[in-house]
Structures are given as structure tokens and as C-alpha cells.
Amino acid sequence: MINFNGEILPVATNLLQNNRAFLYGDGVFETVKIRDNKILFLEDHYFRLMSAMRILRMEIPMNFTMEFLEQQILSIANANRCSVSARARITVYRNSGGNYLPETNTVSYLIHSFALDDKVYYIDKKPYEIDLYKDYYVTKQLLSTIKTTNKAINIVGSIFAKENDLDNCLLLNESKNIVEALQGNIFMLVANKLITPPISEGCLNGIMRKQILALAKKMGNMEVVEEPISPFDLQKADELFITNVIKGIQPITKYRKKEYKTDLANQLLAQLNALVQLC
Incomplete structure (x- = not known):
């Protein structure tokens, strides 16, 4: 059982109680821009993500190819009907277990996407x-x-x-x-x-x-x-x-x-x- 905002609930009702990204900040992420169902600067994002995972001693799954992650990101953008112009974020976090010292270096990932108003980059003329x-x-x-x-x-x-x-x-x-x-x-x-x-x-x-x-x-x-x-x-x-x-x-x-x-x-x-x- 856990206490969530004063209510006693079964552990299974809350996905965060063992999530290391939530508990310890044990995760890395990439935010990408999608335009016409394509991820801009995909290769740069991919290699930066792989580098970040290595720096944090995360185990990179064999299926984490650039093509695989591209497909995973675009699939949620299409499911949310925002692949014409969108912002998407992939968060990779170490799987649960342990305290500061993790019990495993295997990972899971979460991807979400949001529609953007403009396909092209523009400069707002307002003071900044x-x-x-x-x-x-x-x-x-x-x-x-x-x-x-x-x-x-x-x-x-x-x-x-x-x-x-x-x-x-x-x-x-x-x-x-x-x-x-x-x-x-x-x-x-x-x-x-x-x-x-x-x-x-x-x-x-x-x-x-x-x-x-x-x-x-x-x-x-x-x-x-x-x-x-x-x-x-x-x-x-x-x-x-x-x-x-x-x-x-x-x-x-x-x-x-x-x-x-x-x-x-x-x-x-x-x-x-x-x-x-x-x-």
C-alpha cells in the first residue's frame, strides 16, 4: 500500500513509486521537432542520447537503433495526429530497484508528443x-x-x-x-x-x-x-x-x-x- 495525497491505495495503482527517474532523477531525455512526419536533425539527437546513456552507465538495448527510435517517436506523433508539426520527448530511465545504487542498468522509455502551431522557425517581434x-x-x-x-x-x-x-x-x-x-x-x-x-x-x-x-x-x-x-x-x-x-x-x-x-x-x-x- 502507498499514501498518495492522503489516500491509502494499492501499490499497483501508482506507476511512480518505483520509477527511478521520479525518485532520483535517474534518466535522460531528448526533445525533438517533427516536421512533415520527419524528425529534424535525427542523427544528432540519436547520438547525443546514446552518449548520455553511456555517461550514466545505462545499458543500451540491442534494438535501440536510430531507425527503431525514429519509428517509436513518429508512431506516437501519428497516433496524436500531430506529425505535420510537433514537439516530441523521449525519456529513458533506469529500471526500478535499489536506492542510490541501482540493482540493474537496464532501461525503459516513455515518449509523448504535442502539436506545434508552425512548421517553420520564426522570430516573434515582441521585446525579449x-x-x-x-x-x-x-x-x-x-x-x-x-x-x-x-x-x-x-x-x-x-x-x-x-x-x-x-x-x-x-x-x-x-x-x-x-x-x-x-x-x-x-x-x-x-x-x-x-x-x-x-x-x-x-x-x-x-x-x-x-x-x-x-x-x-x-x-x-x-x-x-x-x-x-x-x-x-x-x-x-x-x-x-x-x-x-x-x-x-x-x-x-x-x-x-x-x-x-x-x-x-x-x-x-x-x-x-x-x-x-x-x-
């Missing part, structure tokens, strides 16, 4: 204001670069942003450098130099981050580098924008008293949509 979130820090380690089900700092940071009428916040590492935004990687344009923090700073190894780095390098009219960004650098920037696979590119228009242009973000967005057309 950010600030720093300094209550807690991201550590410069390998675990910070993967998508685990332990996202406490993103949750409390998002609450902080809402309480302060902000659209987003930037996270810092223990060196007080900028790591990323609450929902994506950060890019900064200073003159003709585009900068994003390296993975060694503790930022997520983002799928859209990879695409934007490649697109920016092909433009040929700017230097594209991965190097640390300090909070003081934000005041020197001409543009700031956030990237993730669902939104694509989100320009930042204001940080404290500093306002930013959105020219490069719009140029990259056009190239990104052209790329997606070829996927």
Missing part, C-alpha cells in the same frame, strides 16, 4: 528581456552537458524569471562565466565576432547550437569562436540570441539597460529554414 540568475550555479563537468531529468536549476530559475517579469535568465558557472539560458544555448555577437561558450564551461551540448555554429561559419563574413563569456561582455555585445531545437533562434532585445539588434539572428533564421527544407 533577460537578466542573470545567480542563486545557483552550473558546474563545469560532463554531467552538465547532457539532458538529464534533474533540472532543478532550470525550474527555480524559470520561477525567478516569472517573478521578475523576465522572459529568460542566463545561468552562470562556478567561474562566474555565462553558461547558457534557461531553455537553450547563448550566442553573442561583438562587431564581426560570434561567440558561444565552449562545452567545457558546462553548457548543454545543444543540437541547434551545432547547426548555428555551422551556418555562421559558412557565412564567411565573421569570426565564429567558442570561448568563455563573462557578464561584463554582455554590455559590449551588438546582438544576443538563444538557440534550441524547438524555437530555433530567439533574439534577446534587452539586458538591464542595454538594448540589442536582431539583424544576424534574422539572417541565420532564414538560413536555418532553408536547411530544414532539405531535411
